[in-house]
Amino acid sequence: MSGLDDVIAAETRLSEVDGRNGRLVICGHSLDALAGQQSYEAVLTLLLPDVLSVCEETLRAELAQARLRAFQEVASLDTDLVSLSVTEALRALMARLPDGEDKSVALLQIAAPAVFVPALIRAKAGQQPIPPHAGRGHAADMLAMLTGNQPGDEQIRALDTYLVTVSDHGLNASTFTARVVASTRAGYASAVLAALGALKGPLHGGAPGPVLDMLDAVGAPEQAAGWVAAELGKGERLMGFGHRIYRVRDPRADALKSALNRLGASGGMDAHRLALAESVESAALTALRAAKPDRALETNVEFFTALLLEALGFPRDAFTGVFAAGRIGGWVAHSREQIETGRLIRPQSRYVGPKAA
CATH class of the missing domain: 1.10.230.10 (Cytochrome P450-Terp, domain 2)
Structure with missing residues (x-):
């Protein structure tokens, strides 16, 4: 049972990973039907229909406001934080956000990495972070905050494709971690922070x-x-x-x-x-x-x-953070799904140590 291979730990409506046939289904839609065809906001409406707005345009506006709220935390960037790796600094900034299980917390969690990652990249390069713009979509704003320029349509589509493609992928290490923490009713922020810790490991998010x-x-x-x-x-x-x-x-x-x-x-x-x-x-x-x-x-x-x-202009030491900006939709969705079960995750272990005297 090493690595829990083939152990079913949850039932989910979020994604199906068919490793034998090489298929990924997200909320009933094949990856082919989503990647390059739908925006990240559209996929979020599929992942979290009972938490976020189900209208793509409404959700785009709400996420934009959440990005503006997240940018308030960028003002507290200091040299100690900027000296950390992008992943570690992202985790520290995410830890400053409020916790809970309501819509506002979910929106802020999903919006924040798209703000924090470009801000950290620019700060580490000695440049001023660029604030979000309420009139842009999520992928477009993330690119604009990175470069300071209005991205082209194909650049926006490319980043949207990436965010959609990595938005959810079954019970990978970080997602399972998020579900375990969410099962304790600790809140979305706590579940996301735990998932970020798992993602930092080179066997999961560092390749x-x-x-x-x-x-x-x-x-x-x-x-x-x-x-x-x-x-x-x-x-x-x-x-x-x-x-x-x-x-x-x-x-x-x-x-x-x-x-x-x-x-x-x-x-x-x-x-x-x-x-x-x-x-x-x-x-x-x-x-x-x-x-x-x-x-x-x-x-x-x-x-x-x-x-x-x-x-798209992201430095390689920020790739894990960009991955988090996409996968966070899945983390919050799995957290919500786990909360709805009302069941604390508590597996058993088999003791193989020395016998008591």
């Missing part, structure tokens, strides 16, 4: 950045096969390949690759960088199938996440 390190190390498409072979020969892991659940290609990888192709050079996607990535992906898949034919090591969400967030 997209190293994908770019790998691309930097390869350098050129013609060097991909030799570099991959050398790494596997040393027993090293190739970042962006393999997944605990999926036995085939991660469907989120295709959703993000499509977003990258739509983004193009005008949206910030360097064609040479994409060509390098595709060469590395092809070389890695070929080598992994030959070296480990008994294991399903296909491209996962982290591979194209790294390229997409880089193209």
Whole structure:
């Protein structure tokens, strides 16, 4: 039972992860029908229909007001906070927000990472944080607060695609953590803080950045096969390949690759960088199938996440924070679902220590 594999810990209407067939369903909608087609706000109305407004336009306006409220916390940024990693500083800022189980708390929790992450990135670069704008959608405002410029339509669509794609994914480590805390009736903020702690671990939320390190190390498409072979020969892991659940290609990888192709050079996607990535992906898949034919090591969400967030201007040390900005919708939704059961999560353990004298 190590890792609780195959243990059913909850019934949920939120997402179905079909690892055998490579499908992700969110609230009855396939990922293909949502990613690149719907805004993050639209997906939030599916995840939290009994908490948030079910009208997308109304929710967009309410989230905008929540972002303005979250920005008030940015005024308290100090050198000690800015010196932390983006993930640790995000966690500290989130801890300053009020707790509870009502709509206002849910809205503020969901809105805050989209404000805090760009503010922290700018502060760490010695720049002034940019306040939110009530007239923008969630993804557009997050990009504008990062760069200071009005983003293009394809850039907005690309970030929306990412936020939607990572919004929920079954009982992953951070989501399960959120449900455990929510089951104690501690409140949404407490559940989210616990989830952020789980996300900080490199085995859960820390892999997209190293994908770019790998691309930097390869350098050129013609060097991909030799570099991959050398790494596997040393027993090293190739970042962006393999997944605990999926036995085939991660469907989120295709959703993000499509977003990258739509983004193009005008949206910030360097064609040479994409060509390098595709060469590395092809070389890695070929080598992994030959070296480990008994294991399903296909491209996962982290591979194209790294390229997409880089193209949109996010530094690699902030990728975990951007992930949190998308997954927080799922964290709050799972917290709500767990609260509705009214049941404290309290599993049993099997004692394997020494016998009492």
